[in-house]
Amino acid sequence: MHNTSNQKYxxxxxxxxxxxxxxxxxxxxxxxxxxxxxxxxxxNERLSLKEVTEIYLPLTQLVRLHYLNKKDLHRTSNNFFGLKTNKVPFIIGIAGSVAVGKSTTARIIQYLISQWVDKPNVELVATDGFLYPNEQLESKGLMTKKGFPESYDVVKLFSFLSELKSGKTEVKAPVYSHLKYNILPDKEQVINSPDVVIVEGVNVLSPPKQAKKQIKTFISDFFDLSIYIDANESDIEKWYIERFNLLRRTAFTNSESYFQKYANLSEEEALQIANRIWNEINRVNLIENILPTKNRADLILTKGEGHSVTEINIRKL
Incomplete structure (x- = not known):
């Protein structure tokens, strides 16, 4: 039996x-x-079957308990009120720093949920699609704060989540291109009758900093379960620089890449720029906006060396 004596308070x-x-x-x-x-x-991750088996299988089994309880509550509530309301999707929010591995965690969870015996329809939505287009960010003077809470169109994001939770059959989300570093105006992600939706982004647990008159709630108010991916700042910084260097040798060489200018840097120049971007933008966002939301999560996954999960914290019920 798990010992909770040291966690009493x-x-x-x-x-x-x-x-x-x-x-x-x-x-x-x-x-x-x-x-x-x-x-x-x-x-820049090397995901192992051992990691999936030991960490993510138990995690998605816990998710399934919450999912089935939510379905049961929907059914019994309809019986109580004498209603026949549409099902609404079970929404999972995943937060954490740039380069901490949110997208990988989201994809693993999506895959494992899709393998459940009832084969639910699982959609994954990145909040990058709800960033303002670069043209608007430039006009607002926010290009150097891309990824900060104020760089997102929170009204559009709230509208999207509200449509999901209203039971609307078809919901559309904007799409972001990491290659072009911008929203794709002619592309949409169409979501049809989802059972589970995973919403992944750096600030999904943050309070809105803009549109306060229109929005009185948190994005996370729409979540049925929230997860925060945590790690030591020194590890996240190392992973960010590793990823920057890998992208410099791969995606940045693409002629359509927004960051093609970084492709021909020397190792020393690349390190200087990666360090500057980390310290002036991503670290500031982590310290000021992301890390303070950690304890709003229902579940905290703490990573160590090689993105391996070392500790799991579950909010008491």
Whole structure:
């Protein structure tokens, strides 16, 4: 049995990796036979089957408990009120710093949920699509604060989440291109009758800093379960610089890349620029806007060396 004596006055129950990995041993209903780890991992991550089995299988089994309870509450509420309301999707929010591995976590969770016995329809939406287009960011003087809360069109994001939670059958989200570093005006992500929607982004647990007159709630008010990906700042900085260098040798060489100007830098020049971007933009956003929201999450995944999860904290019920 897990020992909670040291956590008596904490809002979280804490598990180390060994304790957590035993939770899924007798409750595994997901097949990993066809899993393609390469399609799930980030450019500078080396995702292992061991990590998926020990960390993410128990995690998605916990998600399933919440999901089934929500479905049951919907059914019993309809019976109580004598209604036949449309189902609404179970929404999972995933937050954390740039380069901490949010997208990888989101893709793994999406895959594992799609393997449940009832084969739910799982959609993944990145909040990058709700950034203002570069033209608007430039006019607002926010290009150097891209990714900060004020760089997002929160009215559009709230409208999107409200449509999802209203039970609307088809909902559309804007699409962002990391290659072009901008919104794609002629492209949309169309979501049809989802059972589960994963919303991933750096500031999904943050309060709105703009449009306060129009919006009185948090983005996370729409979430049924929220996850924060945590790590030491020194590790995140290292991962960011590693990723920058890998992109410099790959995606940045594309003639359509917004960052093509960085492709021919020397190692020393690249390191200087990556350090500057980290310290002047991403670290500031982490310290001022992202990290303070950590304890708003229902579940905190703490990563260590090589993006391996070392600790899991679950909010007490």
């Amino acid at each position: 904490s809002p979280y129950i804490s598990f180390n990796r060994t304790q957590w990995s035993t939770l899924g041993e007798n409750n595994n209903d997901a097949s990993l036979n066809d899993i393609n780890l390469g399609s799930l991992q980030g450019i």
